[in-house]
Amino acid sequence: MVLKNYLMNFKKAFLEEFSSVKLAVILFIFLAATTLIGTILPEEPMVGTSELIKKYGLEKYRLLKSFGLTDVFHSWWYLALLTALGINLTVASFRRVFPKWRIAFAWPVEIEEANIKTLPINCELSLNNGFGLGNLEKTLKEKNYKTKISGKNLLAVKGGWHRLGASVTHTGILTLLIGCAISTLTGFNGMAQVAENEGFYLADLGDKSIQSRSSEPENWLAPVSKMPIWLGRIPSYLIKVNKTWRVDYKSGQPKQWYSDLSVLDQNKKELIRKTIHVNEPLEFMGLDIYQSNWGRFSRISFNGESVTLPLENLHGEDVIILPLGEDVGLKLVPRVSSSVPRVSNHDSRFTIHDSLELYSISADSTRQKYLGKVEKGKKLQLGPLSIGYSGTQTLTGLQFKSNPGGVLIYPGLFFIILGVLIAFGSRKQIWALVNDSNTKIIIGGNSDRAKGKFFQEFEEIVSKL
Amino acid sequence: METLQNEILCFNISGFSVFIAIWFYAISWLNNKLTLLKKLGSFFLFISLISLTVALVFRGIALHFFPLTNLYESLVIFAWAVIAAYLFLEWKFKINSFGWIVSAFLLIVFLYASWLPPGQKQIAPLIPALQSYWRTIHVPPLLMSYALFLIGAFSSIGYLFETKFFNKSKEGKEGIRTTKETANGVKINSYVREISEKAYFFDEVTYRCVTFGFPLLTIGIITGALWANHAWGALWQWDPKETMALVTWFIYAAYLHLRLNTKVSGSILALISLIGIAMVYLTYLGVNQFNFGGLHTYGKIE
Numbered sequence: 001m002v003l004k005n006y007l008m009n010f011k012k013a014f015l016e017e018f019s020s021v022k023l024a025v026i027l028f029i030f031l032a033a034t035t036l037i038g039t040i041l042p043e044e045p046m047v048g049t050s051e052l053i054k055k056y057g058l059e060k061y062r063l064l065k066s067f068g069l070t071d072v073f074h075s076w077w078y079l080a081l082l083t084a085l086g087i088n089l090t091v092a093s094f095r096r097v098f099p100k101w102r103i104a105f106a107w108p109v110e111i112e113e114a115n116i117k118t119l120p121i122n123c124e125l126s127l128n129n130g131f132g133l134g135n136l137e138k139t140l141k142e143k144n145y146k147t148k149i150s151g152k153n154l155l156a157v158k159g160g161w162h163r164l165g166a167s168v169t170h171t172g173i174l175t176l177l178i179g180c181a182i183s184t185l186t187g188f189n190g191m192a193q194v195a196e197n198e199g200f201y202l203a204d205l206g207d208k209s210i211q212s213r214s215s216e217p218e219n220w221l222a223p224v225s226k227m228p229i230w231l232g233r234i235p236s237y238l239i240k241v242n243k244t245w246r247v248d249y250k251s252g253q254p255k256q257w258y259s260d261l262s263v264l265d266q267n268k269k270e271l272i273r274k275t276i277h278v279n280e281p282l283e284f285m286g287l288d289i290y291q292s293n294w295g296r297f298s299r300i301s302f303n304g305e306s307v308t309l310p311l312e313n314l315h316g317e318d319v320i321i322l323p324l325g326e327d328v329g330l331k332l333v334p335r336v337s338s339s340v341p342r343v344s345n346h347d348s349r350f351t352i353h354d355s356l357e358l359y360s361i362s363a364d365s366t367r368q369k370y371l372g373k374v375e376k377g378k379k380l381q382l383g384p385l386s387i388g389y390s391g392t393q394t395l396t397g398l399q400f401k402s403n404p405g406g407v408l409i410y411p412g413l414f415f416i417i418l419g420v421l422i423a424f425g426s427r428k429q430i431w432a433l434v435n436d437s438n439t440k441i442i443i444g445g446n447s448d449r450a451k452g453k454f455f456q457e458f459e460e461i462v463s464k465l
Numbered sequence: 466m467e468t469l470q471n472e473i474l475c476f477n478i479s480g481f482s483v484f485i486a487i488w489f490y491a492i493s494w495l496n497n498k499l500t501l502l503k504k505l506g507s508f509f510l511f512i513s514l515i516s517l518t519v520a521l522v523f524r525g526i527a528l529h530f531f532p533l534t535n536l537y538e539s540l541v542i543f544a545w546a547v548i549a550a551y552l553f554l555e556w557k558f559k560i561n562s563f564g565w566i567v568s569a570f571l572l573i574v575f576l577y578a579s580w581l582p583p584g585q586k587q588i589a590p591l592i593p594a595l596q597s598y599w600r601t602i603h604v605p606p607l608l609m610s611y612a613l614f615l616i617g618a619f620s621s622i623g624y625l626f627e628t629k630f631f632n633k634s635k636e637g638k639e640g641i642r643t644t645k646e647t648a649n650g651v652k653i654n655s656y657v658r659e660i661s662e663k664a665y666f667f668d669e670v671t672y673r674c675v676t677f678g679f680p681l682l683t684i685g686i687i688t689g690a691l692w693a694n695h696a697w698g699a700l701w702q703w704d705p706k707e708t709m710a711l712v713t714w715f716i717y718a719a720y721l722h723l724r725l726n727t728k729v730s731g732s733i734l735a736l737i738s739l740i741g742i743a744m745v746y747l748t749y750l751g752v753n754q755f756n757f758g759g760l761h762t763y764g765k766i767e
């Protein structure tokens with residue numbers, strides 16, 4: 001019994017607390033403040049751990065990390081604030097917001113003379129020469145009010161749709177939050193840099209045994225990131241790049257990157273084929289594949305660990321710059337010693353970079369020091385570092401994702417927009433009644449929103465009578 | 466690439482009209498019997514709006530695209546939005562008492578835009594990530610919402626001056642009943658909260674601006690997310706510009722919800738609106754000026 005009472009009280013207190021708008025405002029302010037902090041401080045997932053350690057020093061970095069200040073948006077307290085907002089929103093929506101639907105269409109309740117006189121705006125008109133509620137009704141109708149006369153009472157109302165706005169917005173936010181939760185639990189995403197005529201299995205990114213054979217002996221597949229899936233499984237599709245190319249502006253700046261892709265099933269049967277470019281993804285059965293970048297990459301190994309690095313254009317030369325410290329770095333230059341005739345300047349598929357030159361560079365001088373040269377497929381020992389080179393090739397950067405919560409996220413976003421648009425407006429109500437001695441009409445009005453405009457209208461109506 | 470002569474001419478006409486409008490508005494503000502001057506002020510703002518529109522059309526033709534590719538164009542459209550929002554509110558809610566502030570502010574925007582280094586003003590082709598019709602859906606609602614929040618903030622300042630900031634003695638607990646007589650002799654009682662009619666007006670203007678601006682901000686943030694999803698495959702990446710917009714959104718959501726409670730003092734609401742505009746500034750320009758980093762660095766001045 002005691003426990004039951006206790007639980008009942010707890011439930012009551014919980015609902016009370018979490019249906020309060022005050023809590024919502026406090027959460028908004030806290031979220032604003034913490035989001036601002038997260039914006040100003042560099043975030044670990046964005047800039048990388050080493051950058052942060054460089055900035056703060058190890059000691060301070062560890063301290064900040066323990067408070068979640070190196071990655072505010074994934075810290076437990078930020079998630080806790082969002083969760084509290086979610087609970088607050090759910091409880092408040094059901095207890096306070098949705099029940100107000102009815103108000104949108106209900107007639108005002110008749111009220112007594114004394115109460116009309118306490119309305120935010122009111123006046124008295126004397127009844128003479130045939131003037132009556134009918135005249136008032138006519139004027140109100142001209143102003144688009146809905147009116148109703150019963151006996152000595154007149155009720156008039158205008159607007160009210162906006163009361164639905166809050167419900168629609170809140171429904172939208174709830175739907176959005178549920179959709180985000182589903183996507184976080186069952187979605188996946190990742191990135192891969194792939195060469196022409198090569199492909200990768202979504203489910204087995206990085207597992208070499210099941211990649212499609214490429215025309216090159218070297219395997220170019222370079223998964224950059226992959227998000228784990230927590231529920232469900234990743235479909236066994238093979239994504240194949242049939243062709244990839246780039247189109248430039250006359251000035252030589254890139255205009256667009258293209259990749260002609262096929263999605264194949266386990267038996268290598270083509271399910272769909274499409275040429276994608278930036279802003280034009282392939283969409284198939286809940287899987288989306290985007291063009292995210294494009295360029296030439298070199299496959300290099302450092303002490304046996306291989307990485308795929310993009311080439312940058314520095315003073316007209318395609319190079320890779322690896323910073324080694326504050327102001328020293330390594331410059332790697334792929335060299336062409338034999339080449340098949342080129343088709344165009346930027347189509348480097350036919351260029352064979354069969355060696356890599358290494359230079360050390362420093363920020364404060366333009367001088368560079370030649371360190372050595374690695375042939376393709378060979379290694380070079382530089383002090384403690386063994387550098388291997390396996391060639392340079394044009395790769396297309398693909399990003400893929402599956403977002404099952406989308407079916408809720410998109411309608412959620414739609415309802416939020418719809419709701420905030422509807423919420424705009426006001427409900428104006430006017431009461432009038434003839435007093436007991438039939439000498440006067442008492443008129444009063446109220447508006448649930450900005451009152452100034454309504455007062456003006458009220459004055460206009462009364463002046464017209 | 467070249468910038469167009471015609472466009473510069475229209476831009477200058479627009480800036481000059483704003484400069485004239487300041488004086489007309491200011492004089493009519495000091496002596497509110499001079500309604501003709503006030504009308505002239507509105508007239509010049511209107512001229513400014515028209516010539517700015519023409520300037521944008523010239524630029525759009527040269528670009529073969531909606532002109533929203535760099536900071537300069539963004540500022541020009543922002544100025545356009547401020548003028549349009551102000552003229553609309555002036556027509557609808559008679560807010561002409563801050564015509565001079567709005568025009569003076571516009572002049573600063575014009576000067577800032579023309580001060581930008583030439584590299585920021587050129588008509589230049591877009592990099593692949595920005596070539597999308599989403600851009601024209603995403604940015605204009607945001608700029609319009611910023612413009613409305615800005616006018617709301619001016620009104621909040623008006624409110625705070627009018628109520629002598631937090632001077633409680635003027636904001637007694639009891640409401641004031643005022644009685645007005647219409648031309649035909651009817652006495653209308655109205656109840657004007659606990660503050661003067663003017664303060665009440667300022668409070669309401671801010672509220673109007675927020676109710677117009679909030680949906681636009683929401684649309685801007687959401688279409689931004691949809692665009693990012695389309696282009697990069699992620700709705701939300703916690704990019705500084707995104708998160709700053711979210712901060713702004715939370716602040717104005719707080720404003721709207723606080724406004725539901727009629728007991729909350731107008732000063733607190735005015736203060737929130739001012740915090741809001743500071744956040745708008747950080748979102749619009751601060752993210753790049755203070756180097757928060759991220760993907761939206763296109764408008765950066767090197």
Ligand code: HEM
Pocket residue numbers: 018019020021024085086088089092093096097100163165166167169170173419420423718721722725
């Ligand atoms: C988290 C807890 C929240 C609570 C407790 C809450 C509570 C409320 C309540 C009680 C109303 C008044 C409903 C009516 O009068 O019909 C309302 C209106 C509204 N809410 Fe919320 N809300 C919350 C979150 C949000 C969020 C995150 C948004 C985001 C946009 C939002 C947007 C709105 C809008 C646009 C209105 C209509 C405002 C107006 O009519 O002026 N609410 N909210």
